[in-house]
Amino acid sequence: MTLLTIDDLVVEHRTPGRPLVRAVAGASLTVAAGEVVGLVGESGCGKSTLARAVCGLHPAAAGTITVGGHPVSPLGLRSRSRALTGAQMVFQDPYASLNPRRRVGAQIADGLRTAGDRTTTPEDLLERVGLPRDFAGRFPHEFSGGQRQRIAIARALAVRPSLLIGDEPISALDASAQSHVARLMRDLAVESGAGLLFISHDLSVVRLIADRIAVMYLGRIVETGPTAEVWADPRHPYTRALLGAIPHPDGRGVLPAELPGDVPDPADPPSGCRFHPRCPLVMDVCRDREPEFGPVACWLHEPA
Amino acid sequence: MTLTISGLTVSIGGAEILRGVDLEVGAGRVHGLAGESGSGKTVTGLAVLGLLPHGSRTAGRIELEGRDLLAMPAKRLNAVRGAEIAMVFQDPATSLHPMVTVGVQLTEHMRHHLGVGRKEARDRAVGLLAKVRIPSPGTAVDRYPHQFSGGMRQRIAIAVALACEPKVLIADEPTTALDVTVQAGILRLLRGLCDDLGLAVLLVTHDLGVMSAVADEVSVMKDGLVVETGPRGQVLTEPRHAYTRVLLESLPGDGPKLPQEER
Structure with missing residues (x-):
């Protein structure tokens, strides 16, 4: 069953005096119940904007987003419909996403109240994320980054979400806590039958936990596929460059391949295929026409 | 110019952070320092620059061209710091x-x-x-x-x-905050500077892949001690210390299989 459907989504950022930026420029993606989808790409490619749009934190300029069949409307001052609280987000920085002046138990209880859950207690949720039950009476500053992120996950789970979204949930954590927290998110989401959209620029972690990978470049999804397949046989030149840049601990002293150039300005994207100025396999057609097909949006892999 | 650290111990607020660290970084070499967070990698780097927090107690020697940086008065250290030894931190935004x-x-x-x-x-x-x-x-x-x-x-x-054309560069997790594609460029840059200028680089990183790509020697730290030191190829392929094996085994396995010419 498809939980989240994003269809041809466009999200624009407007800043007075600056050109309009299309952070997400026609991206399509689905997440099924019990499925973990990893969304990867370089910083500035629009991953976070896409995640925020799914939660209604950015309005869509075009295209549609539905969660469990309900279209997502921008978050306003009025309370959300119960159906849309099914999508819950774990943010990047647990030092900013938890309220420093409220006890963590009270913050988790908010979610339980929203869900109308009278049987579960905040202590139960803390236990599920691997923290002692008596932490509920403490304040966020008493915890390390990894512990805070576990609390943020407990808070998101309190609402019994059908879709959990992690927007770089591990990048603010110590290296030793990163894979623990990532695995925890995966286990809890899959256990409860929810879908997980996991956004990260760390490919090695995404590879560990995702069933399916979506690769984003400059506002568009350029390749999707089962994780093992994409890892073993990346087809889009951008995916190949991304994977080729990961250094291997084989002790041979091989410097990773460099992808020339920077991510172009999203306010002024290149014509045709957005990757063509950096692509080692660029052809004439790439400069003129944008490949608007999947699962590999590249003229070398045009479906017959 | 060779940077030699011998028997370095550091206590901060009564807690012993380093317990006798020995390290040597030669000119034109990249010495990688690995280990979990809290093992003392960063404190080692900061000690070389004399940037430890107030009230830290140190013992041992940090030698640069026969001068002991630990015993040097603050004024003279100021002339060395930034000129002969420089540092690159993790987060370029701050x-x-x-x-x-x-x-x-x-x-x-x-x-x-x-x-x-x-x-x-x-x-x-x-x-x-x-x-x-x-x-x-x-x-x-x-x-x-x-x-x-x-x-x-x-x-x-x-x-x-x-x-200021330093002879020693301390790089503390210089690529951790960056995308892999950008990381590749920075690693190539560091390696090139080392080869061209004869810079001695102490590279602190938890990423053994990064280590494998640029380091000549690798040291692994645990609980304030260097538990293993050796040439890159040996430490990463035939680790002698049990803890180094644990670090290597905690990695997510094989890398992507790409055609050979792209590697």
């Missing part, structure tokens, strides 16, 4: 001053340590930006850090560190 142009950040210590004039310092700054491959360095020198991407900022931070 290590550069947001309200000062790149040019000023590149020339301030250059004028102080080397006594070069305003005009010459500016020319050198443009040259440094070109060396770390910032596009159009002539105009970039008058821009502010926020006008650059994360990878460009880290290149600038490296340029700032190199401004």
